[in-house]
Amino acid sequence: MRIDVFFADRVGIAQEVLAELARRSLDVTAVEVDPPHIYIEAPALDQAGLDALRAQLTQVGGVRTVEPVGMLPGAQRRLSLDALLASQADPIFAVDEAGCVVLANNAAIIASGLDEAGLIGSPMQDLIGNPKLLSELVDGGYHLPVCEIVINREPYMLETMPLHEAGGRVAGAVMTLHAPSRMGGRMSALQNYDAGGFEAILGSSPEIVQLKQRAARMAIVNAPLLITGETGTGKELLAHACHAGSSRSSQPFFALNCAALPESLAESELFGYAAGAFTGALRGGKPGLLELADGGTVFLDEIGEMSPYLQAKLLRFLNDGSFRRVGGDRELRMNVRIISATHRALEDMVSSGHFRQDLLFRLNVLNLHVPPLRERPGDILPLAQFFLGRACAQASRAPMRLSQAACAAMLANPWVGNIRQLQNVIFRAVTMTEGNIINVGDLELAQGATPTLPGETGDVASLEQAVADFEKTLLQRLYREFPSSRRLAKRLNTSHSAIAKRLRRYGIS
Numbered sequence: 205m206r207i208d209v210f211f212a213d214r215v216g217i218a219q220e221v222l223a224e225l226a227r228r229s230l231d232v233t234a235v236e237v238d239p240p241h242i243y244i245e246a247p248a249l250d251q252a253g254l255d256a257l258r259a260q261l262t263q264v265g266g267v268r269t270v271e272p273v274g275m276l277p278g279a280q281r282r283l284s285l286d287a288l289l290a291s292q293a294d295p296i297f298a299v300d301e302a303g304c305v306v307l308a309n310n311a312a313i314i315a316s317g318l319d320e321a322g323l324i325g326s327p328m329q330d331l332i333g334n335p336k337l338l339s340e341l342v343d344g345g346y347h348l349p350v351c352e353i354v355i356n357r358e359p360y361m362l363e364t365m366p367l368h369e370a371g372g373r374v375a376g377a378v379m380t381l382h383a384p385s386r387m388g389g390r391m392s393a394l395q396n397y398d399a400g401g402f403e404a405i406l407g408s409s410p411e412i413v414q415l416k417q418r419a420a421r422m423a424i425v426n427a428p429l430l431i432t433g434e435t436g437t438g439k440e441l442l443a444h445a446c447h448a449g450s451s452r453s454s455q456p457f458f459a460l461n462c463a464a465l466p467e468s469l470a471e472s473e474l475f476g477y478a479a480g481a482f483t484g485a486l487r488g489g490k491p492g493l494l495e496l497a498d499g500g501t502v503f504l505d506e507i508g509e510m511s512p513y514l515q516a517k518l519l520r521f522l523n524d525g526s527f528r529r530v531g532g533d534r535e536l537r538m539n540v541r542i543i544s545a546t547h548r549a550l551e552d553m554v555s556s557g558h559f560r561q562d563l564l565f566r567l568n569v570l571n572l573h574v575p576p577l578r579e580r581p582g583d584i585l586p587l588a589q590f591f592l593g594r595a596c597a598q599a600s601r602a603p604m605r606l607s608q609a610a611c612a613a614m615l616a617n618p619w620v621g622n623i624r625q626l627q628n629v630i631f632r633a634v635t636m637t638e639g640n641i642i643n644v645g646d647l648e649l650a651q652g653a654t655p656t657l658p659g660e661t662g663d664v665a666s667l668e669q670a671v672a673d674f675e676k677t678l679l680q681r682l683y684r685e686f687p688s689s690r691r692l693a694k695r696l697n698t699s700h701s702a703i704a705k706r707l708r709r710y711g712i713s
Contacts (some may be wrong), residue, residue, distance in 0.1 A: 388496025
């Protein structure tokens with residue numbers, strides 16, 4: 205049984221309490237003194253013995269109560285600490301002020317390659333293999349920036365937290381090791397927390413439906429994928445969807461825009477760098493996206509802008525999965541799927557000598573082409589309505605709607621910037637329009653993109669003629685996408701006979 209003796213603190217009271225247990229010949233296996241409590245574990249003590257002991261101990265000056273407890277506080281803390289350490293997937297070491305290991309979780313034991321008996325009590329220096337770094341940690345009171353170390357030939361980012369005694373003296377530290385792959389998983393979760401799958405790709409046109417079906421089949425294939433398409437068509441969104449639909453969906457996803465960074469910076473971002481690789485580098489080096497995304501996917505946007513040197517280095521990684529950090533001499537091997545995208549014609553770049561043909565063969569194992577917005581006019585207005593609702597919410601505006609003329613103008617616009625341009629046009633119109641109806645002028649489209657509508661020119665013969673001209677233009681455009689009277693009638697939410705009559709009237713077939 206375990207008991208809690210609650211007392212008023214005075215000199216010698218603990219000795220008197222334990223003397224009473226000794227007088228009764230009770231085997232005491234644990235004692236914890238935490239004024240105003242004395243916790244005692246006596247396995248042979250039963251309820252009858254407790255009643256007798258309570259009567260005797262309450263006669264000791266200062267003893268208030270004697271009650272049974274389920275577990276001693278120290279044992280409870282140790283049990284909770286063991287459970288806490290065991291739940292952590294990152295290796296965690298507790299070291300004393302000299303740098304010797306006094307406590308380690310199971311992940312740390314596995315990372316060290318030793319058994320628990322061989323690890324506890326061993327100097328951390330033997331594991332790190334860098335005496336200078338450990339001496340800096342000890343001399344600096346374990347106050348050092350996050351740095352990279354190598355344990356059992358595996359790189360980790362080291363984070364230290366000093367342990368201080370009541371007087372402020374450093375009594376040791378807790379050292380946490382973060383593997384690049386675990387760091388990558390956390391970073392990816394933060395960056396891509398709202399990234400969806402194929403349901404995030406909006407559009408119901410035949411072109412988009414076919415694209416999503418083709419992409420879903422390619423997503424499950426563990427091979428490089430090349431996505432082509434004009435700027436603003438949503439290539440990165442499609443790459444996210446392919447990652448989400450693959451067997452790597454639970455692993456990290458990182459994107460690198462090859463056109464946004466100079467060669468040296470792009471190389472260090474993708475491949476990482478070793479300690480002392482260049483001036484200003486972090487202490488101990490830094491893992492690149494390929495290490496952080498181990499087991500996952502790396503998306504290389506605008507791959508056509510990659511320099512010839514990086515093309516060669518990427519080609520080697522695609523060949524066998526190995527690479528070296530910038531300034532490093534150690535071969536690293538990672539399991540990463542490469543998805544690349546470009547708006548340029550890579551075949552023409554190969555012919556002109558600006559892109560490696562062998563790299564194109566490696567990247568273009570699977571390929572998808574995202575059609576421009578002008579080639580799927582059936583998606584223009586649904587996308588506009590979606591962006592309109594989102595823009596109203598972002599701008600804290602009441603719900604707005606597009607006028608008929610504005611809808612016609614958007615259908616006639618070439619949308620050189622594709623979906624990104626459409627989104628920007630809608631957001632600008634919502635922000636600048638005073639009323640709740642967006643007209644043609646509010647869209648601020650190029651003059652050539654705005655169609656001539658009935659009543660806008662001075663050469664209109666009559667209202668009936670203007671309506672007929674507009675109706676004919678609309679039917680001619682939509683009939684290319686819905687080439688049957690029944691499909692077109694469903695698109696325009698009218699009867700089949702009415703559409704068939706108008707198609708005959710205007711000679712559309």
